[in-house]
Amino acid sequence: MTSFARFGVVGGGAWGTALAQLLAADGAPVLLWAREAEVTAAINAEHRNPLFLPGAPLSPSLRATGDLADLAGLDALLVVVPVPYLRAVLADLPTDTAPLIFCSKGMEAGSFAFPVDIARALFPERPLAVLSGPTFAHEVAAGLPTAITLAAADPAIADALARALARPHFRPYASTDMIGAEIGGAVKNILAIACGIVDGAGLGLNARAALISRGFAEMTRFGLARGAQAETLAGLAGLGDLVLTCTSSNSRNFALGQGLGRGESAAVLMRDRRTVAEGAFSAPVIAEAARAGGIDMPITDTVARLVAGETGVAQAIQALLSRPLRREGA
Numbered sequence: 001m002t003s004f005a006r007f008g009v010v011g012g013g014a015w016g017t018a019l020a021q022l023l024a025a026d027g028a029p030v031l032l033w034a035r036e037a038e039v040t041a042a043i044n045a046e047h048r049n050p051l052f053l054p055g056a057p058l059s060p061s062l063r064a065t066g067d068l069a070d071l072a073g074l075d076a077l078l079v080v081v082p083v084p085y086l087r088a089v090l091a092d093l094p095t096d097t098a099p100l101i102f103c104s105k106g107m108e109a110g111s112f113a114f115p116v117d118i119a120r121a122l123f124p125e126r127p128l129a130v131l132s133g134p135t136f137a138h139e140v141a142a143g144l145p146t147a148i149t150l151a152a153a154d155p156a157i158a159d160a161l162a163r164a165l166a167r168p169h170f171r172p173y174a175s176t177d178m179i180g181a182e183i184g185g186a187v188k189n190i191l192a193i194a195c196g197i198v199d200g201a202g203l204g205l206n207a208r209a210a211l212i213s214r215g216f217a218e219m220t221r222f223g224l225a226r227g228a229q230a231e232t233l234a235g236l237a238g239l240g241d242l243v244l245t246c247t248s249s250n251s252r253n254f255a256l257g258q259g260l261g262r263g264e265s266a267a268v269l270m271r272d273r274r275t276v277a278e279g280a281f282s283a284p285v286i287a288e289a290a291r292a293g294g295i296d297m298p299i300t301d302t303v304a305r306l307v308a309g310e311t312g313v314a315q316a317i318q319a320l321l322s323r324p325l326r327r328e329g330a
């Protein structure tokens with residue numbers, strides 16, 4: 001098996017840049033593809049990414065390119081493109097056999113595909129993996145302690161990639177449950193918006209704790225129905241990330257929810273934003289997938305309607321609180 005010494009990163013947003021910095025911090029060469037010429041120029045000339053990760057000094061061994069063809073021949077690629085744009089970027093990747101490690105958290109509209117589903121259809125021969133967990137980009141770039149799930153269908157590849165990505169302060173836990181890791185990351189983004197709404201509307205900490213645990217029940221129902229393992233959902237990629245992003249306004253999803261909770265318009269909050277709040281894209285998609293599968297996801301459905309401007313915060317809260325009482329495990 002290869003040693004995975006030379007990594008490439010596809011996507012120069014906050015998370016792609018932080019992962020590239022993690023791997024380049026010890027002087028290892030890392031090549032990052034970014035869409036914005038301003039980002040590639042600043043990384044190469046000034047060793048920083050002022051658009052998406054301001055304030056984080058980057059290693060000179062991290063180089064950037066605007067040409068996806070330059071990623072040919074590397075040992076593995078971390079793919080960190082927001083899910084709505086992922087398919088188009090993957091279609092332009094150079095033909096290769098190196099593993100693709102998906103780090104984005106969402107479900108594609110229309111196809112109801114997670115990143116690995118999209119890639120499997122495009123690259124049936126390439127090893128695929130998922131990297132997901134409670135990982136604010138600025139903390140990883142700063143070298144703060146972080147643990148994360150690394151899932152691949154083949155346990156030997158999962159172990160090898162986990163070893164290759166591990167650093168003294170960055171601990172990947174290997175798993176074979178790719179769908180569990182993907183569902184945990186996608187659903188927690190939606191629940192982070194819900195918790196932000198509760199915070200912005202001043203509904204208190206009891207309500208937030210209730211949302212986290214009832215939201216986790218939704219994530220588990222959806223995940224188990226799609227073949228995820230319960231321990232993955234209760235692990236770093238599910239519950240771990242849910243706790244992180246439901247309790248901090250450093251989360252863009254939580255911050256979006258705070259705005260909604262304060263009564264700001266969803267359309268205005270979504271307009272002109274440079275950074276992503278993936279939960280806003282995924283909420284209607286996962287809500288529809290759940291409905292089609294007969295899976296009860298009232299919080300996800302409510303977030304989808306709030307983001308679409310179809311309901312207001314007071315009305316949505318009233319609707320959630322007036323649902324029939326039920327047994328907890330049901």
Ligand SMILES: NC(=O)C1=CN([C@@H]2O[C@H](COP(=O)(O)OP(=O)(O)OC[C@H]3O[C@@H](n4cnc5c(N)ncnc54)[C@H](O)[C@@H]3O)[C@@H](O)[C@H]2O)C=CC1
Nearest residue numbers: 012013014015016035052082085104105136137275276278
């Ligand atoms: N920021 C974080 O702390 C973490 C983010 N993630 C996930 O990583 C993924 C990427 O997020 P960030 O790096 O934070 O992004 P970001 O919000 O920092 O930047 C937006 C990214 O979207 C890209 N983009 C915008 N329009 C595009 C288009 N038309 N085609 C292709 N790319 C386009 C930009 O080039 C940029 O890379 C998301 O799925 C997010 O949920 C996962 C873990 C941590």
Ligand SMILES: O=C(CO)COP(=O)(O)O
Nearest residue numbers: 133134135136251252253
């Ligand atoms: O996924 C994240 C941390 O694990 C980042 O969350 P936000 O996209 O909400 O900022």
